[in-house]
Amino acid sequence: MIQQVPVSTRVMNLATFLTQAARRDPEGIALVMGDRRWNWAEFDARTDALAHALQHRFGLQQGDRVMCQSQNCPEMMQAMFAVWRAGGVWVPANFRQTPEEVVYLTQSSGARILLCNAAFPDHAAACRADCPELAAILSFDSAEFGPSVQEVTASAMGQRPQVAAVDRDDPCWFFFTSGTTGRPKASVLTHGQMGFVVTNHLADLMPGLTPQDASLVVAPLSHGAGVHQLTQVARGVKTILMPTERFDVATVWDLVRDWRVSTMFTVPTILKRLVEDPATATADTSSLRYVIYAGAPMYRVDQQNALNTLGKVLVQYFGLGECTGNITVLPAYLHQAEDGPEARIGTCGYARTGIEIQIQDDQGRELPPGQTGEICCIGPAVFAGYYQNPEANAKAFRNGWFRTGDLGHMDEAGFLFITGRESDMFISGGSNIYPREIEEKILTHPAINEVAVLGMPDPVWGEVGWAICVTSAPVEAGELAAFLDGKLSRYKMPKRFVFWEALPKSAYGKITKKMIRAELGARGLIDEEARA
Structure with missing residues (x-):
């Protein structure tokens, strides 16, 4: 029998990354914003x-x-x-x-x-x-x-x-x-x-960073970009902030040129804007090593355009806030602009170092390659649970596995393909949008009896919200949008309002998003791509 020896659970305070960087290179540039x-x-x-x-x-x-x-x-x-x-x-x-x-x-x-x-x-x-x-x-x-x-x-x-x-x-x-x-x-x-996450990001996403590198921040530091910048501090990489809140592509490329920026964390919608802007045609992007994108699927044509414009510098990862982005990685060498047997089209990559992924059925049993089920994972990047929310924790974990709520399948080689979401959540411009919250706000309008909000494909934002409304009195889309102004963040505002006499319901009287999508298609309001 092995004797149990008490061991310390003490770890490094994350702020020590900054202390260490300052000791190694006290006079080196750490942060830049405009003239500061x-x-x-x-x-x-x-x-x-x-x-x-x-x-x-x-x-x-x-x-x-x-x-x-x-x-x-x-x-x-x-x-x-x-x-x-x-x-x-x-x-x-x-x-x-x-x-x-x-x-x-x-x-x-x-x-x-x-x-x-x-x-x-x-x-x-x-x-x-x-x-x-x-x-x-x-x-x-x-x-x-x-x-x-x-x-x-x-x-x-x-x-x-x-x-x-x-x-x-x-x-x-x-x-x-x-x-x-x-x-x-x-x-x-x-x-x-987070100590593991930093190590994992550096190993799987951006190997070989040194103080000679520079990182440009084009997304809010409150979420994934903040985690990304923590990894830059760990390696003494200088961080360049946009000079104003306004996102301007020409300014991005000026900063990339002036500071020899080598890493960026972004989302597909921002990457698409960078690639398609006229300023990109004359931009000096030769310093870029890793352009990391996450937060939403990327259309294949957009991926190809980015590869043809920026070169083989794209790195994709899939992850949730609960896993701090650490579920899969598709590194730069596996990004192919040309379709063919070597191009892994549609995958978000393979399991991150130290992470195990399973596709599970409703009972938590592992499914074989090719079969669709819920994407679940275990590993040191998985969070400690939701704060003071035992009900949510009970739903999020099963037999030690974290349940992402996303549906997908893996191939024989262990590459993951996301095929849907268990919830109704959709992603617009890299931000998670949750219909229930929007529906509750819309229902506070006195003329709205029923409403269903769905995420619909959009060439610019990836997905946008459509609100299907049943009214008790005449109301126009503009009036409803004005009513919601100030009650919802702008990125949550539905792009389109559709008015019906009734919403389709199941045999149990429930409003189902699947039936609404089918009805939208039957009425000719969306094409086959939107119904997918």
Whole structure:
């Protein structure tokens, strides 16, 4: 019998990646945004100062959650590392969400501190009014609703925080995602899990990075791009932020040329815009090594155009927030522009290092190659569960396997093909859209009796929402869109409103999306591609 020896579960605090980068290359450029430059020593010192202030001025205790509502800026990355260094949990919101939505995230996470960009005073005011647990609100840049991170940092420069000792399973990031209910759920990511994720990203997505590389951020740091930038810090790679919130392709290529950008994380819709913009014809893209895309399927013709334009630099991965993107990878060498036996068309790749994938039936039994079932996975990248949501956890795990809710099959070689979704969720421009939430908002209009929101194929955004409505009084699409303005984030707004006398229902009286799609086709409103 093997004697059980107690072992430590202590792991490195994620903020140590920044400490190590600053030690190796203190004068090297770490962060760039417009005319602003931070070297690694300055980045680390600012992080120390803010972490000290969070602990001693604002009373942050280990395990406290810190909500962040901001578009990309250097202070957002500083705050992320400062929160970890102080022992807190990073809780970033999608900056496009409404004040009402951010209030819910703040309440459900139990956040004690809110970091809010000065551009969002309404969000700060709503949280101050409706979130009594908040002990402090800080602003990025000068704002009336709270002291600025810049002022707080300056007042504490030279101060060193007590760096939090963390265990493998200590939470570090609440990554908000949703299910069929449409209400966001906080996926609990841990220090140990994220240490594995960083190693895995560097091994499977971007091998061989050095401080000579540079990474351009073209997506919100609140989600996948933030994870991507954490890996860049781990290797001392400089991060280039877009100078303004506006996405401009010519500016992207100017930055790629000027900073010899080698890595980018993006989504198919952004990649499509980059490839098709007239500015790309004369762009210098020779420095690119890894253009990583995820978040949604990519049409084959768009993939081919990107390969023909940028070369063999595309890297695809499939993953959910609950797995921090770590389920599959299709590396650059397996991306083929030409159709043929060597081109693995339609696959999102094979299992990431350290991850196992199974296709399972409804009872959790593994299905053979070629058969469609639910995509399930296990491995160190899988999250610790949803925060204070035992019902969701019970549905998400079965026999130790995480159930993604996506349907697919694997071939004999272990390449995964996604064929559908168990839920009604759809992806528009890389963002997950959950129909139930939109339907509930539409149903608050007095003239709407019934509604069903479906994701429909779109050549620009991948998918967009269509709202099929049954009314009790005359209402026009424009009026309904105006009614929803301010109640929904713009990226959740349905692109099309269709009005019917009744919605088709099953024998049990349920409204089924499958029957609605069939009816849309029968009425000639969608083509075969949209029905697929």
